[in-house]
Amino acid sequence: MKTVIPFNDFAAHVRGLRPEIEAAMARVLDRGWFILGPEVNAFEAELAAFFGVPDAVAVANGTDALQLALEAQGIGPGAEVITSPLTAAFTALAIIKAGAVPIFADVDPDTLTLTADTARAVLSPKTRAIVPVHLYGHPADLDPLFALAQEKKWVVLEDACQAHGALYKGRPVGAESGLAALSFYPTKNLGAFGDGGAILVGDAEVARVLRQLRNGGQSDRYHHVRTGINSRLDELHAAVLRSKLTHLSHWIDRRRHLASLYHQALATLPLRLPVERSYARAAYHLFVIRHPERDAIAAGLRQHGIETLIHYPIPLHLQPAFARLGGRPGQFPVAESAAQQILSLPLYPELSEERVLQVTDALREILAALREPNTSSRS
Numbered sequence: 001m002k003t004v005i006p007f008n009d010f011a012a013h014v015r016g017l018r019p020e021i022e023a024a025m026a027r028v029l030d031r032g033w034f035i036l037g038p039e040v041n042a043f044e045a046e047l048a049a050f051f052g053v054p055d056a057v058a059v060a061n062g063t064d065a066l067q068l069a070l071e072a073q074g075i076g077p078g079a080e081v082i083t084s085p086l087t088a089a090f091t092a093l094a095i096i097k098a099g100a101v102p103i104f105a106d107v108d109p110d111t112l113t114l115t116a117d118t119a120r121a122v123l124s125p126k127t128r129a130i131v132p133v134h135l136y137g138h139p140a141d142l143d144p145l146f147a148l149a150q151e152k153k154w155v156v157l158e159d160a161c162q163a164h165g166a167l168y169k170g171r172p173v174g175a176e177s178g179l180a181a182l183s184f185y186p187t188k189n190l191g192a193f194g195d196g197g198a199i200l201v202g203d204a205e206v207a208r209v210l211r212q213l214r215n216g217g218q219s220d221r222y223h224h225v226r227t228g229i230n231s232r233l234d235e236l237h238a239a240v241l242r243s244k245l246t247h248l249s250h251w252i253d254r255r256r257h258l259a260s261l262y263h264q265a266l267a268t269l270p271l272r273l274p275v276e277r278s279y280a281r282a283a284y285h286l287f288v289i290r291h292p293e294r295d296a297i298a299a300g301l302r303q304h305g306i307e308t309l310i311h312y313p314i315p316l317h318l319q320p321a322f323a324r325l326g327g328r329p330g331q332f333p334v335a336e337s338a339a340q341q342i343l344s345l346p347l348y349p350e351l352s353e354e355r356v357l358q359v360t361d362a363l364r365e366i367l368a369a370l371r372e373p374n375t376s377s378r379s
């Protein structure tokens with residue numbers, strides 16, 4: 001069956017923005033300055049203003065943003081860093097790149113984010129930081145995590161790579177902790193036409209260190225005071241991101257509107273729907289349903305020409321890349337059972353309301369057939 005509703009539609013996305021993107025790119029080409037220049041400076045200031053934080057440091061991608069944020073806080077070899085097993089593997093890879101050891105902790109059954117209780121269950125005298133992931137754009141409950149971190153003198157680094165535009169108790173994620181990593185991978189709520197990332201920073205000294213670390217550890221040209229890396233953002237991407245940032249609030253509203261249509265249309269079906277806690281205004285990076293027969297539902301939707309994805313099918317403690325950390329099946333029951341049941345439905349600003357209802361109609365049909373296996377096998 002040919003795809004009728006793709007999981008993402010970048011052609012439509014670009015079509016709507018093309019004139020302003022071309023103008024932004026032309027500005028860079030005319031200026032002839034391509035790395036860490038006026039566009040990056042302006043983007044950093046505009047991004048910080050959007051999030052209501054003192055500063056933002058642009059880097060090459062979200063993984064580097066996480067790694068450098070930890071390094072700028074002095075977290076490296078010998079340190080343990082608590083994070084979620086239900087996230088992009090890049091979260092844990094960044095911790096390893098910083099020289100620290102990721103320690104996984106189970107997640108809340110509703111929000112699928114870390115909690116203070118699950119973190120307490122895995123802490124050790126070596127724990128130095130905690131990296132809550134605002135999965136699918138739903139903020140983790142930060143206040144109990146902040147309280148625990150303060151008690152233990154841990155650094156809190158928010159992985160907000162999926163949560164641009166999400167609010168926690170009325171304030172953007174990243175604002176309270178003063179340390180958050182963003183990704184501008186094309187599928188993210190604010191995406192470049194390539195890789196990009198940033199760290200939201202509350203502390204001026206940390207921002208100064210980050211600007212050195214992202215550029216080879218230089219304090220001044222050819223003066224290397226730290227073993228930094230090359231994680232510079234280029235001017236073309238900064239110019240594109242500046243242009244797209246002006247649409248972000250509107251895009252989040254649109255995502256939330258489409259998510260509310262999904263919620264309304266699916267409310268009476270035997271599915272587990274995303275939970276938006278009272279403290280949160282979710283940014284709906286993804287709309288993720290849960291059902292024990294997830295694979296049959298995904299196959300049924302594919303029959304209707306509807307694309308879905310799974311974020312993420314294998315919890316990190318069970319991935320070969322992290323085997324040396326000693327993870328075993330059954331260790332994190334909530335994350336493991338979620339990984340078997342989650343299914344991401346199409347959700348992006350360019351998606352029409354009609355198509356959302358096409359998806360929900362298809363789901364209703366598929367679920368009815370699942371409940372009457374005899375009818376479905378004959379059809």
Ligand SMILES: *Cc1c(COP(=O)(O)O)cnc(C)c1O
Nearest residue numbers: 061062063088090091161183185
């Ligand atoms: C996308 C993502 C990352 C990594 O960002 P990149 O820009 O791809 O390096 C890290 N954590 C989460 C939760 C993400 O969604």
